[in-house]
Amino acid sequence: MSDQPDIDRTDEEIITLLRQDARRTFADIAERVSISAPAVKRRVDRLQQEGLIVGYTAIVDHRRLGLPLQAFVELRFDGRTKVDDIASVAIGITEVETLYTTAGDPDAVALIRARDVDDLKRVIDLLRRSRHVTGTKTLMVLGTSEPPHGLRR
Amino acid sequence: MSDQPDIDRTDEEIITLLRQDARRTFADIAERVSISAPAVKRRVDRLQQEGLIVGYTAIVDHRRLGLPLQAFVELRFDGRTKVDDIASVAIGITEVETLYTTAGDPDAVALIRARDVDDLKRVIDLLRRSRHVTGTKTLMVLGTSEPPHGLRR
DNA sequence: TCTGAAAGTGCCAGAAT
DNA sequence: ATTCTGGCACTTTCAGA
Numbered sequence: 001m002s003d004q005p006d007i008d009r010t011d012e013e014i015i016t017l018l019r020q021d022a023r024r025t026f027a028d029i030a031e032r033v034s035i036s037a038p039a040v041k042r043r044v045d046r047l048q049q050e051g052l053i054v055g056y057t058a059i060v061d062h063r064r065l066g067l068p069l070q071a072f073v074e075l076r077f078d079g080r081t082k083v084d085d086i087a088s089v090a091i092g093i094t095e096v097e098t099l100y101t102t103a104g105d106p107d108a109v110a111l112i113r114a115r116d117v118d119d120l121k122r123v124i125d126l127l128r129r130s131r132h133v134t135g136t137k138t139l140m141v142l143g144t145s146e147p148p149h150g151l152r153r
Numbered sequence: 154m155s156d157q158p159d160i161d162r163t164d165e166e167i168i169t170l171l172r173q174d175a176r177r178t179f180a181d182i183a184e185r186v187s188i189s190a191p192a193v194k195r196r197v198d199r200l201q202q203e204g205l206i207v208g209y210t211a212i213v214d215h216r217r218l219g220l221p222l223q224a225f226v227e228l229r230f231d232g233r234t235k236v237d238d239i240a241s242v243a244i245g246i247t248e249v250e251t252l253y254t255t256a257g258d259p260d261a262v263a264l265i266r267a268r269d270v271d272d273l274k275r276v277i278d279l280l281r282r283s284r285h286v287t288g289t290k291t292l293m294v295l296g297t298s299e300p301p302h303g304l305r306r
Numbered sequence: 307t308c309t310g311a312a313a314g315t316g317c318c319a320g321a322a323t
Numbered sequence: 324a325t326t327c328t329g330g331c332a333c334t335t336t337c338a339g340a
Contacts, residue, residue: 007218015213022175022209025312039329041314054212056175060168064205065160072255072262087298094300102225103293109225140256145240147247178313178337194339 007052010035014043015053020148022056062113067095069114070141073127074106081107081132089130095123106137160205163188167196168206173301175209215266220248222267223294226280227259234260234285242283248276259290 013033017024026044030037047053062068077086083101086108090096100109110127114120120138128136166186170177179197183190200206215221230239236254239261243252253262263280267273273291281289 015211015218018211019213020210022211026314027312035328036330037312038314038331042328050217051214052217054214055173056209056211057173058168058171058175058209059207060172061204061207064203065168070253072253083295087296090298090300096300098297098299100223100225100297101295103295106292109292139259139262142236142254142256143240144251144253145243146251147243147249179339180337190337191339 011043011047011052014040015047018044018053018056066115067113069112069116069120070144071112071114071120072139072141073110073112073124074137074139075108075110075127075133076105076135077107077132078134085132089127089133093123093126095119164196164200164205167193168200171197171206171209219268220266222265222269222273223297224265224267224273225292225294226263226265226277227290227292228261228263228280228286229258229288230260230285231287238285242280242286246276246279248272 010033014029017029017032026037026040030040033040044053062070075086075089086101087099089108090099090110095112095114096110097113098111100111101107102109112120112123114123124136124138127133163186167182170182170185179190179193182197183193186193197206215223228239228242239254240252242261243249243263248265248267249263250266251264253264254260255262265273265276267276277289277291280286
């Protein structure tokens with residue numbers, strides 16, 4: 001359970017560049033951070049091994065992939081529910097993009113992607129019928145915006 | 154504003170593979186989907202051009218990068234607020250990972266990442282003082298879980 | 307299929323400890 | 324002296340036409 005290993009300015013820059021475009025070449029990164037490509041590769045290998053970089057993913061347009069609807073479903077559980085049981089409500093439901101367990105009024109929040117209203121309804125019903133779930137509240141997402149992604153300190 | 158272009162099974166597989174690991178080579182993908190590497194490249198180029206693949210990013214461990222706290226901040230706005238004004242509350246606040254505009258009780262939800270409680274407090278205060286914001290409600294995230302990422306239909 | 311570019315590896319130099 | 328990090332040279336693999 002280590003926490004923050006020694007990350008210098010160059011490591012930060014490399015991470016930022018890879019967050020902006022994960023398919024950048026080492027040579028490209030090397031030029032931007034002013035060290036050689038092999039040196040970049042070694043740093044990236046290290047960052048991965050230390051678990052700072054967990055992986056790389058393609059960002060897709062869900063609308064064009066046939067999942068235009070997005071919603072938060074707040075979940076409330078009965079008092080006996082263990083935290084691990086909470087996480088298990090999402091398993092097998094592919095429409096659940098992320099399940100957040102939370103401290104406070106909703107015990108969890110599921111971020112859903114759905115094809116259409118019927119699909120969304122089906123997913124909500126599935127969640128509502130899950131063991132220990134005592135209630136839900138759904139919040140439709142109209143739009144999202146995020147910063148250019150990478151300048152985060 | 155086109156929507157769903159012709160995506161065949163191979164395109165879907167390619168997208169899934171790139172979502173699992175965006176740094177996969179065309180040769181690697183080619184082997185897995187049983188076509189040639191140049192054919193994969195052409196498809197990926199097309200998927201990018203059609204806007205199905207928007208970009209590629211590195212997934213980082215925010216805890217180890219010094220941002221261990223995560224929270225939802227529900228935002229309520231006064232009646233005269235335009236939707237575009239809602240999105241603008243997040244600009245300049247690097248701790249806002251995503252701002253969701255929503256239909257219903259909260260008008261928007263900001264997903265926040267913070268260094269520590271003071272940082273979180275600072276961000277919440279910033280949001281509360283934003284123009285048109287009439288109230289907030291904060292929900293701490295205890296944990297997240299997401300499906301292996303890619304099997305989504 | 308072919309050419310140039312990038313990835314990946316080994317080796318050595320220099321700096322920091 | 325040793326450890327860490329970078330550069331260089333080289334081979335293998337990939338990208339792109």
